Amino acid sequence: MNLTNTTSPLASAILAAALLCAAAPGLARDNPVDPVSNPDKLSYHDVEARRPDFKEPFLRDGVVSQPERFQAVKAGLPQAQVQAMLGQPLNQQSGPRGTEWDYNFKFLMPQSRNYLVCQYKVVFDESQAVREAVWRRQQCLDLARR
Secondary structure: OOHHHHOOHHHHHHHHHHHHHHHOOOOOOOOOOOOOOOOOOOOOOOOOOOHHHOOOOOOOOOEEOOHHHHHHOOOOOEHHHHHHHHOOOOEEEEEOOEEEEEEEEEEEOOOOOOEEEEEEEEEEOOOOEEEEEEEOOHHHHHHHHO
């Protein structure tokens, strides 16, 4: 019997997805580290959603921002100034290098009408001044430097 002729397209798609998940169990949970934009390998939370959560606007969204704003976020800048410039962070937590503030920003892609959502992390030292600010991905760092 030839299963290709007797299996529905939906069943074939489900089978293919199951085989892909079984073949690469850690693939979906991988947290890529970019040595240029995130040299200290700071961790970012994965975006998670259940099927009913996928509605407009899509879960992974960010505040529209201008890339040049991030050039002013430098070591030594106080928390209050960071919040005045970037707004309230999505998440605040204690990390291995200090207090971490997580943000999602949207940049208009050059020569396009599309947006890219970028994850940004600001880490503060014990005196609550910026220790470092890093992008999760190189592409976002490149957009912020243009």
